[in-house]
Amino acid sequence: MVERTTASAGANGKTVTAQRPDEIRNVALVGHSGSGKTTLVEALAVATGAVVRAGRVEDGTSVSDYDDIEQRQHRSVQLSVVPMAWNGRKINLLDTPGYADFVGELRAGLRGADAALFVLSAAAGVEGVSGPTLALWEECASVGMPRAIVLTHLDTARADFEEMTETCRDILGGGQSESILPLHLPVYGDKGADGHRPVIGLIDLLTQHVYDYSAGSHTETPASREQLALMAQARDRLIEGIIAGSEDETLMDRYIGGEEIDLETLVTDLERAVARGSFHPVLIAAPPPEGARQGLGTVEILDLVTRGFPTPAEHPVSAIGVNGRSAPLVCDPGAPLAAEIIRTASDPYVGRMSVVRVFAGTLRADDTVHVCGHRGGGAGTLDHDSDERIGAVSAPFGKQQRPLGHAIAGDIVCVTKLSRAETGDTLSAKDSPLLIEPWSMPDPLLPIAIRAHSKADEDKLSLGLARLVAEDPTVRLEQNPDTRQLVLWCLGEAHRDVALERLRARFGVQVDVTDHRVALRETFATTAVGRGRHVKQSGGHGQYAICEIEVEPLPTGSGIEFVDKVVGGVVPRQFIPSVEKGVRAQAARGVSAGYPLVDVRVTLFEGKAHSVDSSDAAFQLAGGLALREAAAAARINLLEPVAEVRVVVSDDYVGQVLGDLSSRRGRVLGTEPVGSGRTAIRGEVPELELRRYAVDLRSLAHGAATFTRAYSRHESMPAPLADAIRAKNTG
Structure with missing residues (x-):
């Protein structure tokens, strides 16, 4: 991190190439929305000469966030890959979306990368480090991915460099605070008219040099006496952190014994610790002034990437x-x-x-x-x-x-x-086929019911949806057999909006969003008897069928059981299956609110037939009429699906989540700590109450919660809610 050269390739308009794998660095930029990832990508592109002005290629478009949807919505919604060159190395920067709805694109970026830069806004404070950022940090740690932290927005009124680095150590350090330490201290300029002090340079804690960016370019000078005194404590802490993680076990003894460890050894050990993921340096960045080439910290970040981050060969798959x-x-x-x-x-x-x-x-x-x-x-x-x-x-x-x-x-x-x-x-x-196991993707939990806007859209809908699902594996398509709805399962409302916009703008398919229906059921709560009479005479052969049935409730999951108890041949043998077919057809249509009837035993015990006018169709109609009459004489329960949910939430929001689950008619089955200040809550919640839970939970816990759901069973719905649904369906 001392030697520096200019970019060896990739000047504006030229293709960046590499001849060997060890010349490549693949780096994902990770951070919450608004942290400054895209701005950092553009600043690095300018610094390396990949573009001649802030983030713009020859046609005037951005190197990142160039998609039409991103331009309209003013946020990153997809993974962007930006190649550039520095110190004879090709760097592929993978700019990932920061909004939680597009975590699938973020996971894809992590799969393509060998290291990650966590871009955090110093103005956001604790909120910018906890929640989703902590979850992603731990996810990277679980696969051993090297990470560094880049702090942005240090020139804002709320930003505090020392407080932010301590926050990173406390939240991300996981009890090993000495593994997260800054490599530089900021140098502030004079206060502006707005009262803010811009960061104009960096003090390198190892070289003890000052890197001045006040003129929009990187210039290096020795630190002054005052600056040396300012950095002394932070420098000692950094050196101790590097030595503590060194593979050279004699280094600590030499340091404790008073030996001055040379700069080359410290830099080499630092780079090795970063590459193996045991040390996570904190850096500082700011965009370049208008017309300038180098933004604050861009040179230092590029040096770390090319010299400290691993090559693709060091990240096996x-x-x-x-x-x-x-x-x-x-x-x-x-x-x-x-x-x-x-x-x-x-x-x-x-x-x-x-x-x-x-x-x-x-x-x-x-x-x-x-x-x-x-x-x-x-x-x-x-x-x-x-x-x-x-x-x-x-x-x-x-x-x-x-x-x-x-x-x-x-x-x-x-x-x-x-x-x-x-x-x-x-x-x-083709002569040596392989399969790389796919990376894990979050389960989409927000259902969106759609239908084609017109006949022309209906003809294109299947192809458009197939292309949408092929592009975005976090979208799940379901043709619900119970509600007969076409359902897109998304990660959130922003994800939904982008999916629908892609259908319209890219694939030429306009769809309408309709109310998502939950698959309810009906069942008999009491035993009842019904008589079905279908007798018509209109000249020639008529229609004649009479049957009497008894309907009684069965345990959950029993389905529909049909029993023949006819004696004396009052209903001829050939028409008994007709009665059953009519009963089952009516059960599928429902007998109270239009939902399928389940968990009943239907017993045919009496009936009448005509030697000429009776038929299969007549007894089917009579069977359906008998079931409807029995339903009119019985108490009918509506059954709703109940899901088993597991919510993992920051301890700070456990009380709010428990209260919210209770308000959704949920039953909490238990809680257990899962480490890193989080708790897992298990419960059962009616699916009617979960249709917007993916959105509501994120708002309730400020992004510091996730949940999974799985169908458990159907159970009776409260009478007032059931009556309201019946009134709506029959009104």
Whole structure:
């Protein structure tokens, strides 16, 4: 982090390439919405010479947030890959959305990356570090992904550098606060008219030099006596943190013994600790002034990425071969091909485009590759398994696609013409097929019922929905057999809006959103008798059928049981199945509020027939009439589905969540601590009360909660609520 050179490739308009995997760094930018990730990407692009002015390529569009939907909604909704070069290394920055609804795109970015920069707004304080940020930090820790922290917005009135770094240590450190320490201290300028003090430079705690950015470029000077005194305590703490995590066990003894550890040793140990994920440096960033090339901290961040973050070869991924055995992939351009689609998009001119991370081998344009994967990210039998010929290979850069002849192991590129491949699929050599297990995706829990807006939309709906689901694995499509509704399951309201906008703008399908219906049931609460009489005479053969039935309730889950107790042949044998068919048809239509009837025993015990006028159709009608008459004489219960839920929430919001579950007619089954200041709450809640729970829980717990749901059973609904539903359905 001392030696620096200018970018070796990737000047504006040129394609950034790498010849070896160790020349590549894949870095995901992670952080809450508004933390400044996209601004940081643009600042780094300017600093490396990838663009000549803040975040803009030759056509004037941004290198990130360039999608039409992002432009209209003014927020990131998809993963963007921005390649650039620094110190002879190719850096693929994966800019991920910060809004919780687009966590699927964020997970894809983490899968494509080998390290992560957590971008946190100093103005947000504790709220910006806890909740979703903590969950993502722990997720990265669970897979050993190296991480660094970049603090932004230090020039705002509420920002406090020391307080923010302490907050990061307390919340993210997990009891190892010395693993999260700043590499620099901010240098503040004079107060402006608004009372704010801009950050104009950095004090490097290791080199004891000052990096001045006040003129919009990086200049280096020795620290003054006052600055040396200011940094002394922080420098000692940083050196102790580096030594404590050093693989050289003699280093601590030498340091305690009073030996001055040389700068080269400290820098080398720091870089090794960052690469193996045991030390997480805190850096500072701010965008460059108008017309300037280098924003505050951009040089230091790029140095850390190229020298401290691991190469693709140091981040192994396993794949399953044709023999069913799992083995780590070798990040070697000469190995058999193994790549994974981390994102799928549609372009109106070139069709489907796949963003691909190459883990092994070399991906070449016009190659035929083997494609396999699980639709929806599930395990088990492969849903598709075939060969496809890819089209062009290109480097993504904003809206542009810069042509490449091939992509080596470790790189991230775009390929075209993979018509059947979807996000999460594996691309491998056709003579050596492999499967990389897909990464986990959150379960969409917000149901949206839709229908085609017009006949023309209805004709295009199936294709549009298929393309939408192929692009976004966090969208689940369901054709509900009970309610006969077409349901899109999304992660939240913002996710819903983007999904519907993509259907309209990209796929030309306009849909209407309707009220989502929950699959209710009906059942008899008391025993009742009904008589069905269908007698008509209109010349020629008439219609004649009379039957009498008894209906009694059965335990939950029994379905419909039909019993024949006819004696004396009053209902001929050939018409008894007709009565049963009529009863079951009427049960499917419902007898009270229009919901299917379940859990009853129907006993046919009496009836009459005519030698000429009786028929199958007549006895079917009579059976349905008998069931309706029995229902009119009985008390009918409405049954609602009940879900078993598990809510994981920050301890600060347990009381609010418990109260909210109670207000939703929920029953709490138990609570248990799950570590890191969080509690798991188990309960049962009627599904009628869960239709907006994904949105309401996020608001209630300020994003510091997640939940899962699973169908448990149907049970009786409270009488007042059942009466209100009947009145609505029959009014």
